[in-house]
Amino acid sequence: MTAATQGGAKASLWEPSRLLRRSILALLLTPPACLVFLGLAIFFWGPDRSEAFFVPLLAALILSTALGWPLAAKLRHQLAALARQRDAFYQELLRLSKSASLGEVASSIAHDLNNPLAIMREEAGWIQDLMKGGDLQGSHTQTEIANSLQQIDIQIERSREITRRLLQWGRDSAPRTETVDINLLLNKTLYLLESELETAGVTVAKDLPPDLPPVGGGAPELRQVFLNLMKNALDAMKARGGTMTLATRADAAGLTITIADTGPGIPASSLDHIFEPFYTTKPAGEGTGLGLPISRWIVEKLGGTIGVESKEGSGTSFHVTLPVQAKKDAPGP
Amino acid sequence: MTRPIRLLIVDDEARLVETLSKRLTARGLYVEGVHSGADALALLQGKPFDVALLDVRMPGMDGLTTLREIKKLQPLLQVIMLSGNASINAAVEGMRLGASEYLLKPANIDDVLAKIEEAFHKKLIQEERLAAQHGPGA
Ligand SMILES: Nc1ncnc2c1ncn2[C@@H]1O[C@H](COP(=O)(O)OP(=O)(O)O)[C@@H](O)[C@H]1O
Ligand SMILES: [Mg+2]
Numbered sequence A: 001m002t003a004a005t006q007g008g009a010k011a012s013l014w015e016p017s018r019l020l021r022r023s024i025l026a027l028l029l030t031p032p033a034c035l036v037f038l039g040l041a042i043f044f045w046g047p048d049r050s051e052a053f054f055v056p057l058l059a060a061l062i063l064s065t066a067l068g069w070p071l072a073a074k075l076r077h078q079l080a081a082l083a084r085q086r087d088a089f090y091q092e093l094l095r096l097s098k099s100a101s102l103g104e105v106a107s108s109i110a111h112d113l114n115n116p117l118a119i120m121r122e123e124a125g126w127i128q129d130l131m132k133g134g135d136l137q138g139s140h141t142q143t144e145i146a147n148s149l150q151q152i153d154i155q156i157e158r159s160r161e162i163t164r165r166l167l168q169w170g171r172d173s174a175p176r177t178e179t180v181d182i183n184l185l186l187n188k189t190l191y192l193l194e195s196e197l198e199t200a201g202v203t204v205a206k207d208l209p210p211d212l213p214p215v216g217g218g219a220p221e222l223r224q225v226f227l228n229l230m231k232n233a234l235d236a237m238k239a240r241g242g243t244m245t246l247a248t249r250a251d252a253a254g255l256t257i258t259i260a261d262t263g264p265g266i267p268a269s270s271l272d273h274i275f276e277p278f279y280t281t282k283p284a285g286e287g288t289g290l291g292l293p294i295s296r297w298i299v300e301k302l303g304g305t306i307g308v309e310s311k312e313g314s315g316t317s318f319h320v321t322l323p324v325q326a327k328k329d330a331p332g333p
Numbered sequence B: 001m002t003r004p005i006r007l008l009i010v011d012d013e014a015r016l017v018e019t020l021s022k023r024l025t026a027r028g029l030y031v032e033g034v035h036s037g038a039d040a041l042a043l044l045q046g047k048p049f050d051v052a053l054l055d056v057r058m059p060g061m062d063g064l065t066t067l068r069e070i071k072k073l074q075p076l077l078q079v080i081m082l083s084g085n086a087s088i089n090a091a092v093e094g095m096r097l098g099a100s101e102y103l104l105k106p107a108n109i110d111d112v113l114a115k116i117e118e119a120f121h122k123k124l125i126q127e128e129r130l131a132a133q134h135g136p137g138a
Helices: A016-043 A050-132 A139-171 A182-199 A219-237 A291-301 B014-025 B037-046 B063-073 B088-096 B109-134
Strands: A202-207 A242-251 A254-261 A305-311 A315-322 B006-010 B030-034 B051-055 B078-083 B101-104
Touching (some): A016 A050, A050 A139, A050 A182, A050 A219, A050 A291, A182 A242, A219 A242, A219 A254, A219 A291, A219 A315, A291 A315, B006 B014, B006 B037, B014 B030, B030 B037, B063 B078, B063 B088, B078 B088, B078 B109, B088 B101, B101 B109
Parallel strands (some): B006 B030, B006 B051, B078 B101
Antiparallel strands (some): A242 A254, A254 A315, A305 A315
16 A cells, blocks of 8 residues: 555645545455465465464455555544534634625615615704795794694604614524523514515414423524525515415424425425435525525534425425423533 | 696505605695505596605505506606615616616715606607697607
8 A cells, every 4th residue: 555644734735636546446456365375365264274374364464454444444534534624614614604695685674774864864954945945933833843742752763763673683692501492583584574574464373382491502593594495485485475474383303493484385396306416496596505404503603403395386394303301410511 | 827737655664654745845846655566556546646756665565566567557757766785786776777867875865856856847748749649740
């Protein structure tokens, strides 16, 4: 066997063609060599030459171990490195998609905020108009001014509600060790999409029983998952409205979250591809094809599973199952 | 002076419609306001307007769909799209569908007025051209 480059981080380790060449060589050599030695062992088999039998057998064993074991180690090493690389890739995707979805959320919130701002500007402008008109003492003018001022106050309150929503989005980056109240997280995520859902004519049905067991950590990542799934549901129903259902259920398998829509469904031919990175059926600029692969990666990192059920013409349900946090006597991290 | 500009405001923010109407009426326009695309279309069935201020994002029928229907009912009506976010997509799409201008919320009243007047003149020119095409006998 050629001198193995031990020590992991060398660039040549990443060279798949080298790995392949080496694997093929070892695979080609090992069986015939072993066979030759086994043949010798059989040839020497007999009552008189019993001690000679062990020599080739030993040689066969040594050879196969010498060739096979480093190869197995090598393959294991390569697989681990590939897994690390894939994790780094998804981490980067997650970071990118977070800023992308924050951008979308920001644009939606900017829209929500610009309406009260527009009203305030007109109310202030109306007061100015009245002041320019002269007669400020008239009772009609007085009521008009009072009314506009009151409206400005109403719109400030409305704006404050919107900024509070934005702050909440940024805030709860709880560390991984903390437990997550899934229903709360679903509601908070929903809150962000509320006005978009309303504009699209989507009603929301919730089946979120209280007293669910908490899941162990990953709140910011899970929020990303729920946002991805809810946005997909919203996109699916944008054309003609519908119902988005959020449901949670705890059973032996863990905690299952269902996000379902009454959109057009996913054709069987696409169903196999939706979790592939960059697979999208949405126009450029609207779809990235990253929502589902990132969601699956996050859920699997947290020890859970994600699945989909879809029927063309009647809708789609995504199910996320997460392991629940053990009872209170769980050892601290 | 020419006849007053007949303006239709379409926005689901009722209070915005109300106050903007008051301010533009005070500036010599004839203004009516409605709060949905459907109401706008119902009104336009029987009543001519010169210019419409049309919100892009509304529940029910959205601004772009409304625009398309408006153009079927009154092809010469000049539509100014009102957008709550600087989404260039909706603006471009609106222009493609025949809107003559767009404004971003919160808009300045002087800009609003200037765009409305500009749109009104565009409409007058288009009307004249049409009249010329159909000849004096029409
Ligand atoms: N709820 C859904 N209804 C219908 N199709 C869906 C739904 N969720 C996902 N899809 C399909 O899966 C594709 C990939 O989804 P995703 O990974 O989130 O990327 P994107 O939303 O950017 O296209 C979508 O383009 C769409 O075709
Ligand atoms: Mg998506």
